Amino acid sequence: MIYLAIQVREQNKERRRAGINILTTQWAELVKSVQQSGEFAALLLRGIQAFDSLDAPGKLRFSAFFTGFTRNCEGMYIYYRQGALEEAVWNEVERTLTDYFAYDGVRQWWATRKHWLTEDFQAAVEAIIAKGHAPNLYSRYSLETLRES
Numbered sequence: 001m002i003y004l005a006i007q008v009r010e011q012n013k014e015r016r017r018a019g020i021n022i023l024t025t026q027w028a029e030l031v032k033s034v035q036q037s038g039e040f041a042a043l044l045l046r047g048i049q050a051f052d053s054l055d056a057p058g059k060l061r062f063s064a065f066f067t068g069f070t071r072n073c074e075g076m077y078i079y080y081r082q083g084a085l086e087e088a089v090w091n092e093v094e095r096t097l098t099d100y101f102a103y104d105g106v107r108q109w110w111a112t113r114k115h116w117l118t119e120d121f122q123a124a125v126e127a128i129i130a131k132g133h134a135p136n137l138y139s140r141y142s143l144e145t146l147r148e149s
Contacts, residue, residue, distance in 0.1 A: 051108040066109050073097055074121040099137040101129050
């Protein structure tokens, strides 16, 4: 009986690790989408400043990226809450969320899509937004020049 309990516990740990690996792979794919397209990178940088100013196709592309991003973060949040993700790793994810949600455009987008995510994760993001961090993730990227292009 003890052997069975240990085996079940180990299988659960392995399933959680596999889930975290999937989320890590998905994150890498999101990053790759920005790396592979200068056009999309520029759209993303414009969108984080002012989602509402993007045209319809731009909003769709921005939404696709940030839907994937927030779903990935939500998965990490769920694993963290279940004790399967170390606090130090969750803190990294939370800092990334903080950096992005400091921007007006990301918050504008969030208002249109947050209802797609769990209430617990919505509350976590809303708490991050409420802290009112300054948008400085891309402060050295001369974002003001993108508005004109």
